[in-house]
Amino acid sequence: xxxxxxxxxxxxxxxxxxxxxxxxxxxxxxxxxxxxxxxxxxxxxxxxxxxxxxxxxxxxxxxxxxxxxxxxxxxxxxxxxxxxxxxxxxxxxxxxxxxxxxxxxxxxxxxxxxxxxxxxxxxxxxxxxxxxxxxxx
Numbered sequence: 001x002x003x004x005x006x007x008x009x010x011x012x013x014x015x016x017x018x019x020x021x022x023x024x025x026x027x028x029x030x031x032x033x034x035x036x037x038x039x040x041x042x043x044x045x046x047x048x049x050x051x052x053x054x055x056x057x058x059x060x061x062x063x064x065x066x067x068x069x070x071x072x073x074x075x076x077x078x079x080x081x082x083x084x085x086x087x088x089x090x091x092x093x094x095x096x097x098x099x100x101x102x103x104x105x106x107x108x109x110x111x112x113x114x115x116x117x118x119x120x121x122x123x124x125x126x127x128x129x130x131x132x133x134x135x136x137x
Contacts, residue, residue, distance in 0.1 A: 008028070008029045008031050008035070009026060009027070009028055009029075010026070010027050010028075010029060010101065011024060011025060011026045011027070012024070012025050013025070015047070016082070016085060018082075019046070019080070019082040019084075019085065020046055020047045020049060020061075021044050021045065021046045021047075021080035021082050021085050022044070022045050022046070022047060022077070022080075023042060023043075023044050023080075023085055023089055024042065024043050024044075024045075025040060025041070025042050025089070025092065025093070025096075026040070026041050026042070026043075027039065027040045027041075027096060027101075027104075028040075029101060034100050035100050035101045035102075036098065036099070036100055037096045037097050037098065037099050037100070037101065037104060038097060039097055040092070040093040040096035040097060041093055042089040042090075042092070042093050044079070044080035044082070044085050044086060044089060045077035045078065045079065045080055046077065046078050046079065046080045046081070046082075047063050047075050047076075047077060048063065048064040048075070048076040048077065048078055049061040049062060049063055049064065050062055050064055063075040063076070064076045084124075084129045087127055087129060088123070088127065088129070091127065095107075
């Protein structure tokens, strides 16, 4: 019989449509203890893009690709400077340890069936990440 691993690494990532940052979470699970998350970390990168115009009027953002002869390039990345992404990701990585993987999925889904606009508004509000409104408006 195979010996069970001491820990298992998992990851998930998502690209923000607002700032073009790719956020990747990585966790270490304890498979002997109901997949409880032992540790969590994140990395946030921004996709380097250029504006490309085909017809002289409309412009599209296109990822800048690495160049290597004979292969398709990969998107170039740089560090993400989006404070909202970093604040939310830091909060998530602080909350994850001690939860099971299923508990984390149920509690922290920010997009999809479990996430309403009201939920997203509340998360942003509690973290003081809502856009500031002008008092004169």
